[in-house]
Amino acid sequence: MTISDANTQKVERRIRYYLKQNTPFITPDNAKLIGDFKKEKPSAYYYDLKQYLYYFSSDLKFNHRFGDETYLEDYPYIVKARPIEGDNKHAILMNLDKHRHFQFVDDPYSFRQKKDMLVWRGAAYQEHRREFMKAFHDHPRCEIGQTNKPAEDVVWQKEKLTIDEQLQYKFILSIEGNDVATSLKWSMSSNSLCFMVKPKFETWFMEGTLVSGVHYVELKEDYSDLDEKMDYYLAHPEQAEMIIKNAHQFIAQFQNPKVEDAISILLLQRYFELSGQL
Known part of the structure:
Protein backbone atom coordinates (compact mmCIF):
# COMPACT_ATOMS: atom_id res chain seq x y z
CA MET A 1 0.00 0.00 0.00
CA PHE A 102 -10.50 8.56 19.98
CA GLN A 103 -12.51 11.72 20.53
CA PHE A 104 -10.88 15.08 19.88
CA VAL A 105 -12.28 18.54 20.61
CA ASP A 106 -12.14 22.01 19.15
CA ASP A 107 -11.77 23.96 22.38
CA PRO A 108 -13.37 27.43 22.22
CA TYR A 109 -11.63 28.62 25.40
CA SER A 110 -8.01 29.64 25.85
CA PHE A 111 -6.11 28.33 28.86
CA ARG A 112 -6.16 31.73 30.55
CA GLN A 113 -9.92 32.09 30.13
CA LYS A 114 -10.66 28.97 32.14
CA LYS A 115 -11.47 28.47 35.82
CA ASP A 116 -8.47 28.02 38.13
CA MET A 117 -9.64 24.54 39.12
CA LEU A 118 -9.25 20.86 38.31
CA VAL A 119 -12.14 18.79 36.96
CA TRP A 120 -12.89 15.06 36.69
CA ARG A 121 -16.00 13.01 36.07
CA GLY A 122 -16.26 9.28 35.56
CA ALA A 123 -17.09 5.90 36.99
CA ALA A 124 -15.17 5.03 40.15
CA TYR A 125 -15.39 1.25 40.40
CA GLN A 126 -11.65 0.62 40.74
CA GLU A 127 -10.04 1.05 44.14
CA HIS A 128 -7.50 3.66 43.00
CA ARG A 129 -10.29 5.86 41.63
CA ARG A 130 -12.29 5.44 44.85
CA GLU A 131 -9.28 6.43 46.94
CA PHE A 132 -8.86 9.61 44.91
CA MET A 133 -12.55 10.46 45.38
CA LYS A 134 -12.34 9.95 49.14
CA ALA A 135 -9.24 12.10 49.46
CA PHE A 136 -10.15 15.04 47.22
CA HIS A 137 -13.95 15.20 46.85
CA ASP A 138 -14.15 18.23 49.14
CA HIS A 139 -11.03 19.98 47.89
CA PRO A 140 -11.97 23.65 47.26
CA ARG A 141 -10.17 23.72 43.89
CA CYS A 142 -11.45 20.37 42.59
CA GLU A 143 -14.72 19.84 40.74
CA ILE A 144 -14.65 16.06 40.84
CA GLY A 145 -17.22 13.34 41.19
CA GLN A 146 -18.13 9.79 40.32
CA THR A 147 -21.04 8.94 38.03
CA ASN A 148 -21.50 5.31 39.06
CA LYS A 149 -24.63 3.42 38.05
CA PRO A 150 -26.57 2.61 40.10
CA ALA A 151 -25.86 5.76 42.08
CA GLU A 152 -24.05 5.19 45.37
CA ASP A 153 -24.85 6.90 48.64
CA VAL A 154 -21.61 8.88 48.87
CA VAL A 155 -21.13 12.65 48.81
CA TRP A 156 -18.92 12.44 45.72
CA GLN A 157 -21.66 10.81 43.60
CA LYS A 158 -22.53 13.58 41.13
CA GLU A 159 -24.26 14.24 37.84
CA LYS A 160 -22.28 13.92 34.64
CA LEU A 161 -20.60 16.94 33.11
CA THR A 162 -20.49 17.32 29.34
CA ILE A 163 -17.11 17.65 27.67
CA ASP A 164 -17.90 21.30 26.95
CA GLU A 165 -18.58 21.88 30.64
CA GLN A 166 -15.27 20.26 31.57
CA LEU A 167 -13.42 22.40 29.02
CA GLN A 168 -14.16 25.42 31.21
CA TYR A 169 -11.50 24.31 33.73
CA LYS A 170 -7.75 24.93 33.43
CA PHE A 171 -6.81 21.43 34.64
CA ILE A 172 -8.38 18.15 33.51
CA LEU A 173 -7.49 15.02 35.45
CA SER A 174 -7.00 11.75 33.61
CA ILE A 175 -7.27 8.60 35.75
CA GLU A 176 -6.73 5.14 34.30
CA GLY A 177 -9.56 2.66 34.81
CA ASN A 178 -9.23 -1.03 33.98
CA ASP A 179 -6.71 0.07 31.37
CA VAL A 180 -6.31 3.55 29.87
CA ALA A 181 -8.37 6.64 30.62
CA THR A 182 -11.07 7.19 27.99
CA SER A 183 -10.83 10.97 28.42
CA LEU A 184 -7.09 11.26 27.76
CA LYS A 185 -7.34 11.91 24.01
CA TRP A 186 -9.92 14.68 24.13
CA SER A 187 -8.36 16.30 27.18
CA MET A 188 -4.96 16.46 25.44
CA SER A 189 -6.59 17.99 22.38
CA SER A 190 -8.15 20.72 24.53
CA ASN A 191 -6.62 23.98 25.75
CA SER A 192 -6.66 22.68 29.31
CA LEU A 193 -3.65 21.12 30.97
CA CYS A 194 -3.79 17.34 31.42
CA PHE A 195 -2.82 16.10 34.89
CA MET A 196 -2.23 12.39 35.48
CA VAL A 197 -0.17 9.78 37.26
CA LYS A 198 2.42 8.18 34.97
CA PRO A 199 0.37 5.81 32.77
CA LYS A 200 0.69 2.06 33.26
CA PHE A 201 -1.17 0.94 30.12
CA GLU A 202 -1.08 1.88 26.46
CA THR A 203 -3.24 1.59 23.37
CA TRP A 204 -3.12 2.79 19.75
CA PHE A 205 -2.51 6.24 21.29
CA MET A 206 1.00 5.08 22.34
CA GLU A 207 0.63 6.33 25.92
CA GLY A 208 4.06 4.86 26.66
CA THR A 209 5.66 7.56 24.49
CA LEU A 210 4.10 10.47 26.40
CA VAL A 211 6.73 12.50 28.26
CA SER A 212 6.07 14.03 31.66
CA GLY A 213 6.43 17.81 31.62
CA VAL A 214 6.30 17.80 27.82
CA HIS A 215 2.88 16.37 26.96
CA TYR A 216 1.22 16.30 30.39
CA VAL A 217 1.81 17.12 34.05
CA GLU A 218 2.77 14.06 36.07
CA LEU A 219 1.31 13.61 39.55
CA LYS A 220 2.48 11.35 42.36
CA GLU A 221 0.62 8.07 42.82
CA ASP A 222 -1.14 9.44 45.92
CA TYR A 223 -1.82 12.86 44.34
CA SER A 224 -0.11 14.53 47.28
CA ASP A 225 1.52 17.08 44.94
CA LEU A 226 -1.76 18.16 43.33
CA ASP A 227 -1.86 21.59 45.01
CA GLU A 228 1.81 22.18 44.30
CA LYS A 229 1.38 21.43 40.58
CA MET A 230 -1.74 23.57 40.30
CA ASP A 231 -0.02 26.49 42.03
CA TYR A 232 3.01 26.20 39.77
CA TYR A 233 1.13 26.28 36.47
CA LEU A 234 -1.23 29.01 37.66
CA ALA A 235 1.89 31.07 38.35
CA HIS A 236 3.53 30.05 35.06
CA PRO A 237 0.77 29.99 32.42
CA GLU A 238 3.28 30.25 29.59
CA GLN A 239 4.73 26.86 30.59
CA ALA A 240 1.24 25.37 30.76
CA GLU A 241 0.54 26.67 27.26
CA MET A 242 3.77 25.12 25.96
CA ILE A 243 2.76 21.70 27.31
CA ILE A 244 -0.68 22.14 25.74
CA LYS A 245 0.96 23.00 22.41
CA ASN A 246 3.14 19.88 22.63
CA ALA A 247 0.06 17.78 23.43
CA HIS A 248 -1.67 19.13 20.31
CA GLN A 249 1.36 18.21 18.21
CA PHE A 250 1.28 14.69 19.64
CA ILE A 251 -2.45 14.41 18.86
CA ALA A 252 -1.91 15.52 15.25
CA GLN A 253 -0.29 12.24 14.22
CA PHE A 254 -3.62 10.41 14.76
CA GLN A 255 -5.85 12.82 12.89
Missing part, protein backbone atom coordinates in the same frame (compact mmCIF):
# COMPACT_ATOMS: atom_id res chain seq x y z
CA THR A 2 1.28 3.45 -0.91
CA ILE A 3 1.19 6.16 1.73
CA SER A 4 1.46 9.43 -0.16
CA ASP A 5 0.47 11.87 2.56
CA ALA A 6 2.56 10.69 5.50
CA ASN A 7 6.21 10.39 6.34
CA THR A 8 7.11 6.76 5.68
CA GLN A 9 9.55 6.58 8.58
CA LYS A 10 6.92 7.80 11.05
CA VAL A 11 4.45 5.23 9.77
CA GLU A 12 7.05 2.47 10.07
CA ARG A 13 7.90 3.61 13.60
CA ARG A 14 4.28 3.32 14.65
CA ILE A 15 3.88 -0.14 13.10
CA ARG A 16 6.97 -1.34 14.94
CA TYR A 17 5.61 0.15 18.16
CA TYR A 18 2.26 -1.60 17.88
CA LEU A 19 3.76 -4.88 16.72
CA LYS A 20 7.00 -5.39 18.63
CA GLN A 21 7.26 -9.06 17.68
CA ASN A 22 9.99 -9.10 15.01
CA THR A 23 10.68 -12.80 14.57
CA PRO A 24 8.55 -15.45 12.82
CA PHE A 25 5.98 -17.32 14.89
CA ILE A 26 3.32 -19.98 14.48
CA THR A 27 -0.29 -19.23 15.37
CA PRO A 28 -1.52 -21.61 18.12
CA ASP A 29 -4.36 -24.09 17.72
CA ASN A 30 -6.94 -21.66 19.10
CA ALA A 31 -6.36 -19.20 16.23
CA LYS A 32 -9.46 -18.11 14.32
CA LEU A 33 -9.94 -18.07 10.56
CA ILE A 34 -10.92 -14.70 9.13
CA GLY A 35 -13.72 -16.51 7.32
CA ASP A 36 -15.09 -17.78 10.65
CA PHE A 37 -14.87 -14.40 12.40
CA LYS A 38 -18.49 -13.65 13.27
CA LYS A 39 -19.92 -10.84 15.35
CA GLU A 40 -18.95 -11.05 19.00
CA LYS A 41 -19.09 -8.75 21.99
CA PRO A 42 -18.11 -6.04 22.59
CA SER A 43 -19.44 -5.33 19.10
CA ALA A 44 -17.45 -2.08 18.72
CA TYR A 45 -14.24 -4.11 19.01
CA TYR A 46 -15.52 -6.59 16.45
CA TYR A 47 -16.40 -3.98 13.83
CA ASP A 48 -13.14 -2.09 14.32
CA LEU A 49 -11.09 -5.24 13.69
CA LYS A 50 -13.35 -6.62 10.95
CA GLN A 51 -12.95 -3.36 9.05
CA TYR A 52 -9.29 -4.19 8.35
CA LEU A 53 -9.44 -8.01 8.22
CA TYR A 54 -11.71 -7.43 5.22
CA TYR A 55 -8.60 -6.76 3.10
CA PHE A 56 -7.14 -10.23 3.66
CA SER A 57 -7.96 -13.76 2.54
CA SER A 58 -10.60 -15.60 4.53
CA ASP A 59 -8.26 -18.56 5.12
CA LEU A 60 -5.74 -16.56 7.17
CA LYS A 61 -5.68 -17.17 10.94
CA PHE A 62 -5.27 -14.76 13.83
CA ASN A 63 -5.51 -14.59 17.62
CA HIS A 64 -7.25 -11.79 19.47
CA ARG A 65 -8.77 -10.80 22.80
CA PHE A 66 -11.47 -8.18 23.27
CA GLY A 67 -12.22 -6.17 26.39
CA ASP A 68 -10.19 -4.33 29.03
CA GLU A 69 -8.06 -7.23 30.27
CA THR A 70 -4.35 -6.46 30.02
CA TYR A 71 -2.67 -9.72 31.05
CA LEU A 72 -0.07 -11.06 28.62
CA GLU A 73 -0.25 -14.31 26.66
CA ASP A 74 2.71 -16.45 25.63
CA TYR A 75 1.96 -16.00 21.91
CA PRO A 76 1.24 -12.98 19.66
CA TYR A 77 -2.37 -11.81 19.79
CA ILE A 78 -4.34 -8.67 18.93
CA VAL A 79 -5.66 -6.45 21.76
CA LYS A 80 -6.81 -2.92 22.52
CA ALA A 81 -4.47 -2.31 25.48
CA ARG A 82 -1.33 -3.73 27.08
CA PRO A 83 0.96 -2.93 30.04
CA ILE A 84 3.67 -0.40 29.23
CA GLU A 85 6.31 -2.03 31.42
CA GLY A 86 7.81 -5.46 30.87
CA ASP A 87 8.01 -7.72 27.83
CA ASN A 88 4.77 -6.87 26.03
CA LYS A 89 5.81 -7.87 22.52
CA HIS A 90 3.11 -10.55 22.22
CA ALA A 91 0.34 -7.98 22.75
CA ILE A 92 -0.26 -6.42 19.33
CA LEU A 93 -2.15 -3.15 19.49
CA MET A 94 -5.03 -2.35 17.15
CA ASN A 95 -7.31 0.68 17.35
CA LEU A 96 -10.31 -1.06 18.94
CA ASP A 97 -13.36 0.71 20.41
CA LYS A 98 -11.97 3.77 18.66
CA HIS A 99 -15.16 5.80 18.44
CA ARG A 100 -15.33 5.82 22.25
CA HIS A 101 -11.66 6.43 22.90
CA ASN A 256 -5.41 11.72 9.28
CA PRO A 257 -7.97 8.91 8.69
CA LYS A 258 -6.19 7.65 5.55
CA VAL A 259 -2.92 7.25 7.40
CA GLU A 260 -4.65 5.52 10.33
CA ASP A 261 -6.30 3.07 7.92
CA ALA A 262 -3.02 2.41 6.12
CA ILE A 263 -1.15 1.72 9.35
CA SER A 264 -3.84 -0.72 10.49
CA ILE A 265 -3.73 -2.66 7.22
CA LEU A 266 0.08 -2.70 7.05
CA LEU A 267 0.25 -3.87 10.66
CA LEU A 268 -2.04 -6.83 9.94
CA GLN A 269 -0.07 -7.59 6.81
CA ARG A 270 3.11 -7.81 8.88
CA TYR A 271 1.34 -10.01 11.43
CA PHE A 272 0.32 -12.47 8.69
CA GLU A 273 3.81 -12.36 7.18
CA LEU A 274 5.53 -13.10 10.49
CA SER A 275 3.10 -15.96 11.14
CA GLY A 276 4.16 -17.48 7.79
CA GLN A 277 0.77 -17.08 6.15
CA LEU A 278 1.77 -14.52 3.52
Whole structure:
Protein backbone atom coordinates (compact mmCIF):
# COMPACT_ATOMS: atom_id res chain seq x y z
CA MET A 1 0.00 0.00 0.00
CA THR A 2 1.28 3.45 -0.91
CA ILE A 3 1.19 6.16 1.73
CA SER A 4 1.46 9.43 -0.16
CA ASP A 5 0.47 11.87 2.56
CA ALA A 6 2.56 10.69 5.50
CA ASN A 7 6.21 10.39 6.34
CA THR A 8 7.11 6.76 5.68
CA GLN A 9 9.55 6.58 8.58
CA LYS A 10 6.92 7.80 11.05
CA VAL A 11 4.45 5.23 9.77
CA GLU A 12 7.05 2.47 10.07
CA ARG A 13 7.90 3.61 13.60
CA ARG A 14 4.28 3.32 14.65
CA ILE A 15 3.88 -0.14 13.10
CA ARG A 16 6.97 -1.34 14.94
CA TYR A 17 5.61 0.15 18.16
CA TYR A 18 2.26 -1.60 17.88
CA LEU A 19 3.76 -4.88 16.72
CA LYS A 20 7.00 -5.39 18.63
CA GLN A 21 7.26 -9.06 17.68
CA ASN A 22 9.99 -9.10 15.01
CA THR A 23 10.68 -12.80 14.57
CA PRO A 24 8.55 -15.45 12.82
CA PHE A 25 5.98 -17.32 14.89
CA ILE A 26 3.32 -19.98 14.48
CA THR A 27 -0.29 -19.23 15.37
CA PRO A 28 -1.52 -21.61 18.12
CA ASP A 29 -4.36 -24.09 17.72
CA ASN A 30 -6.94 -21.66 19.10
CA ALA A 31 -6.36 -19.20 16.23
CA LYS A 32 -9.46 -18.11 14.32
CA LEU A 33 -9.94 -18.07 10.56
CA ILE A 34 -10.92 -14.70 9.13
CA GLY A 35 -13.72 -16.51 7.32
CA ASP A 36 -15.09 -17.78 10.65
CA PHE A 37 -14.87 -14.40 12.40
CA LYS A 38 -18.49 -13.65 13.27
CA LYS A 39 -19.92 -10.84 15.35
CA GLU A 40 -18.95 -11.05 19.00
CA LYS A 41 -19.09 -8.75 21.99
CA PRO A 42 -18.11 -6.04 22.59
CA SER A 43 -19.44 -5.33 19.10
CA ALA A 44 -17.45 -2.08 18.72
CA TYR A 45 -14.24 -4.11 19.01
CA TYR A 46 -15.52 -6.59 16.45
CA TYR A 47 -16.40 -3.98 13.83
CA ASP A 48 -13.14 -2.09 14.32
CA LEU A 49 -11.09 -5.24 13.69
CA LYS A 50 -13.35 -6.62 10.95
CA GLN A 51 -12.95 -3.36 9.05
CA TYR A 52 -9.29 -4.19 8.35
CA LEU A 53 -9.44 -8.01 8.22
CA TYR A 54 -11.71 -7.43 5.22
CA TYR A 55 -8.60 -6.76 3.10
CA PHE A 56 -7.14 -10.23 3.66
CA SER A 57 -7.96 -13.76 2.54
CA SER A 58 -10.60 -15.60 4.53
CA ASP A 59 -8.26 -18.56 5.12
CA LEU A 60 -5.74 -16.56 7.17
CA LYS A 61 -5.68 -17.17 10.94
CA PHE A 62 -5.27 -14.76 13.83
CA ASN A 63 -5.51 -14.59 17.62
CA HIS A 64 -7.25 -11.79 19.47
CA ARG A 65 -8.77 -10.80 22.80
CA PHE A 66 -11.47 -8.18 23.27
CA GLY A 67 -12.22 -6.17 26.39
CA ASP A 68 -10.19 -4.33 29.03
CA GLU A 69 -8.06 -7.23 30.27
CA THR A 70 -4.35 -6.46 30.02
CA TYR A 71 -2.67 -9.72 31.05
CA LEU A 72 -0.07 -11.06 28.62
CA GLU A 73 -0.25 -14.31 26.66
CA ASP A 74 2.71 -16.45 25.63
CA TYR A 75 1.96 -16.00 21.91
CA PRO A 76 1.24 -12.98 19.66
CA TYR A 77 -2.37 -11.81 19.79
CA ILE A 78 -4.34 -8.67 18.93
CA VAL A 79 -5.66 -6.45 21.76
CA LYS A 80 -6.81 -2.92 22.52
CA ALA A 81 -4.47 -2.31 25.48
CA ARG A 82 -1.33 -3.73 27.08
CA PRO A 83 0.96 -2.93 30.04
CA ILE A 84 3.67 -0.40 29.23
CA GLU A 85 6.31 -2.03 31.42
CA GLY A 86 7.81 -5.46 30.87
CA ASP A 87 8.01 -7.72 27.83
CA ASN A 88 4.77 -6.87 26.03
CA LYS A 89 5.81 -7.87 22.52
CA HIS A 90 3.11 -10.55 22.22
CA ALA A 91 0.34 -7.98 22.75
CA ILE A 92 -0.26 -6.42 19.33
CA LEU A 93 -2.15 -3.15 19.49
CA MET A 94 -5.03 -2.35 17.15
CA ASN A 95 -7.31 0.68 17.35
CA LEU A 96 -10.31 -1.06 18.94
CA ASP A 97 -13.36 0.71 20.41
CA LYS A 98 -11.97 3.77 18.66
CA HIS A 99 -15.16 5.80 18.44
CA ARG A 100 -15.33 5.82 22.25
CA HIS A 101 -11.66 6.43 22.90
CA PHE A 102 -10.50 8.56 19.98
CA GLN A 103 -12.51 11.72 20.53
CA PHE A 104 -10.88 15.08 19.88
CA VAL A 105 -12.28 18.54 20.61
CA ASP A 106 -12.14 22.01 19.15
CA ASP A 107 -11.77 23.96 22.38
CA PRO A 108 -13.37 27.43 22.22
CA TYR A 109 -11.63 28.62 25.40
CA SER A 110 -8.01 29.64 25.85
CA PHE A 111 -6.11 28.33 28.86
CA ARG A 112 -6.16 31.73 30.55
CA GLN A 113 -9.92 32.09 30.13
CA LYS A 114 -10.66 28.97 32.14
CA LYS A 115 -11.47 28.47 35.82
CA ASP A 116 -8.47 28.02 38.13
CA MET A 117 -9.64 24.54 39.12
CA LEU A 118 -9.25 20.86 38.31
CA VAL A 119 -12.14 18.79 36.96
CA TRP A 120 -12.89 15.06 36.69
CA ARG A 121 -16.00 13.01 36.07
CA GLY A 122 -16.26 9.28 35.56
CA ALA A 123 -17.09 5.90 36.99
CA ALA A 124 -15.17 5.03 40.15
CA TYR A 125 -15.39 1.25 40.40
CA GLN A 126 -11.65 0.62 40.74
CA GLU A 127 -10.04 1.05 44.14
CA HIS A 128 -7.50 3.66 43.00
CA ARG A 129 -10.29 5.86 41.63
CA ARG A 130 -12.29 5.44 44.85
CA GLU A 131 -9.28 6.43 46.94
CA PHE A 132 -8.86 9.61 44.91
CA MET A 133 -12.55 10.46 45.38
CA LYS A 134 -12.34 9.95 49.14
CA ALA A 135 -9.24 12.10 49.46
CA PHE A 136 -10.15 15.04 47.22
CA HIS A 137 -13.95 15.20 46.85
CA ASP A 138 -14.15 18.23 49.14
CA HIS A 139 -11.03 19.98 47.89
CA PRO A 140 -11.97 23.65 47.26
CA ARG A 141 -10.17 23.72 43.89
CA CYS A 142 -11.45 20.37 42.59
CA GLU A 143 -14.72 19.84 40.74
CA ILE A 144 -14.65 16.06 40.84
CA GLY A 145 -17.22 13.34 41.19
CA GLN A 146 -18.13 9.79 40.32
CA THR A 147 -21.04 8.94 38.03
CA ASN A 148 -21.50 5.31 39.06
CA LYS A 149 -24.63 3.42 38.05
CA PRO A 150 -26.57 2.61 40.10
CA ALA A 151 -25.86 5.76 42.08
CA GLU A 152 -24.05 5.19 45.37
CA ASP A 153 -24.85 6.90 48.64
CA VAL A 154 -21.61 8.88 48.87
CA VAL A 155 -21.13 12.65 48.81
CA TRP A 156 -18.92 12.44 45.72
CA GLN A 157 -21.66 10.81 43.60
CA LYS A 158 -22.53 13.58 41.13
CA GLU A 159 -24.26 14.24 37.84
CA LYS A 160 -22.28 13.92 34.64
CA LEU A 161 -20.60 16.94 33.11
CA THR A 162 -20.49 17.32 29.34
CA ILE A 163 -17.11 17.65 27.67
CA ASP A 164 -17.90 21.30 26.95
CA GLU A 165 -18.58 21.88 30.64
CA GLN A 166 -15.27 20.26 31.57
CA LEU A 167 -13.42 22.40 29.02
CA GLN A 168 -14.16 25.42 31.21
CA TYR A 169 -11.50 24.31 33.73
CA LYS A 170 -7.75 24.93 33.43
CA PHE A 171 -6.81 21.43 34.64
CA ILE A 172 -8.38 18.15 33.51
CA LEU A 173 -7.49 15.02 35.45
CA SER A 174 -7.00 11.75 33.61
CA ILE A 175 -7.27 8.60 35.75
CA GLU A 176 -6.73 5.14 34.30
CA GLY A 177 -9.56 2.66 34.81
CA ASN A 178 -9.23 -1.03 33.98
CA ASP A 179 -6.71 0.07 31.37
CA VAL A 180 -6.31 3.55 29.87
CA ALA A 181 -8.37 6.64 30.62
CA THR A 182 -11.07 7.19 27.99
CA SER A 183 -10.83 10.97 28.42
CA LEU A 184 -7.09 11.26 27.76
CA LYS A 185 -7.34 11.91 24.01
CA TRP A 186 -9.92 14.68 24.13
CA SER A 187 -8.36 16.30 27.18
CA MET A 188 -4.96 16.46 25.44
CA SER A 189 -6.59 17.99 22.38
CA SER A 190 -8.15 20.72 24.53
CA ASN A 191 -6.62 23.98 25.75
CA SER A 192 -6.66 22.68 29.31
CA LEU A 193 -3.65 21.12 30.97
CA CYS A 194 -3.79 17.34 31.42
CA PHE A 195 -2.82 16.10 34.89
CA MET A 196 -2.23 12.39 35.48
CA VAL A 197 -0.17 9.78 37.26
CA LYS A 198 2.42 8.18 34.97
CA PRO A 199 0.37 5.81 32.77
CA LYS A 200 0.69 2.06 33.26
CA PHE A 201 -1.17 0.94 30.12
CA GLU A 202 -1.08 1.88 26.46
CA THR A 203 -3.24 1.59 23.37
CA TRP A 204 -3.12 2.79 19.75
CA PHE A 205 -2.51 6.24 21.29
CA MET A 206 1.00 5.08 22.34
CA GLU A 207 0.63 6.33 25.92
CA GLY A 208 4.06 4.86 26.66
CA THR A 209 5.66 7.56 24.49
CA LEU A 210 4.10 10.47 26.40
CA VAL A 211 6.73 12.50 28.26
CA SER A 212 6.07 14.03 31.66
CA GLY A 213 6.43 17.81 31.62
CA VAL A 214 6.30 17.80 27.82
CA HIS A 215 2.88 16.37 26.96
CA TYR A 216 1.22 16.30 30.39
CA VAL A 217 1.81 17.12 34.05
CA GLU A 218 2.77 14.06 36.07
CA LEU A 219 1.31 13.61 39.55
CA LYS A 220 2.48 11.35 42.36
CA GLU A 221 0.62 8.07 42.82
CA ASP A 222 -1.14 9.44 45.92
CA TYR A 223 -1.82 12.86 44.34
CA SER A 224 -0.11 14.53 47.28
CA ASP A 225 1.52 17.08 44.94
CA LEU A 226 -1.76 18.16 43.33
CA ASP A 227 -1.86 21.59 45.01
CA GLU A 228 1.81 22.18 44.30
CA LYS A 229 1.38 21.43 40.58
CA MET A 230 -1.74 23.57 40.30
CA ASP A 231 -0.02 26.49 42.03
CA TYR A 232 3.01 26.20 39.77
CA TYR A 233 1.13 26.28 36.47
CA LEU A 234 -1.23 29.01 37.66
CA ALA A 235 1.89 31.07 38.35
CA HIS A 236 3.53 30.05 35.06
CA PRO A 237 0.77 29.99 32.42
CA GLU A 238 3.28 30.25 29.59
CA GLN A 239 4.73 26.86 30.59
CA ALA A 240 1.24 25.37 30.76
CA GLU A 241 0.54 26.67 27.26
CA MET A 242 3.77 25.12 25.96
CA ILE A 243 2.76 21.70 27.31
CA ILE A 244 -0.68 22.14 25.74
CA LYS A 245 0.96 23.00 22.41
CA ASN A 246 3.14 19.88 22.63
CA ALA A 247 0.06 17.78 23.43
CA HIS A 248 -1.67 19.13 20.31
CA GLN A 249 1.36 18.21 18.21
CA PHE A 250 1.28 14.69 19.64
CA ILE A 251 -2.45 14.41 18.86
CA ALA A 252 -1.91 15.52 15.25
CA GLN A 253 -0.29 12.24 14.22
CA PHE A 254 -3.62 10.41 14.76
CA GLN A 255 -5.85 12.82 12.89
CA ASN A 256 -5.41 11.72 9.28
CA PRO A 257 -7.97 8.91 8.69
CA LYS A 258 -6.19 7.65 5.55
CA VAL A 259 -2.92 7.25 7.40
CA GLU A 260 -4.65 5.52 10.33
CA ASP A 261 -6.30 3.07 7.92
CA ALA A 262 -3.02 2.41 6.12
CA ILE A 263 -1.15 1.72 9.35
CA SER A 264 -3.84 -0.72 10.49
CA ILE A 265 -3.73 -2.66 7.22
CA LEU A 266 0.08 -2.70 7.05
CA LEU A 267 0.25 -3.87 10.66
CA LEU A 268 -2.04 -6.83 9.94
CA GLN A 269 -0.07 -7.59 6.81
CA ARG A 270 3.11 -7.81 8.88
CA TYR A 271 1.34 -10.01 11.43
CA PHE A 272 0.32 -12.47 8.69
CA GLU A 273 3.81 -12.36 7.18
CA LEU A 274 5.53 -13.10 10.49
CA SER A 275 3.10 -15.96 11.14
CA GLY A 276 4.16 -17.48 7.79
CA GLN A 277 0.77 -17.08 6.15
CA LEU A 278 1.77 -14.52 3.52
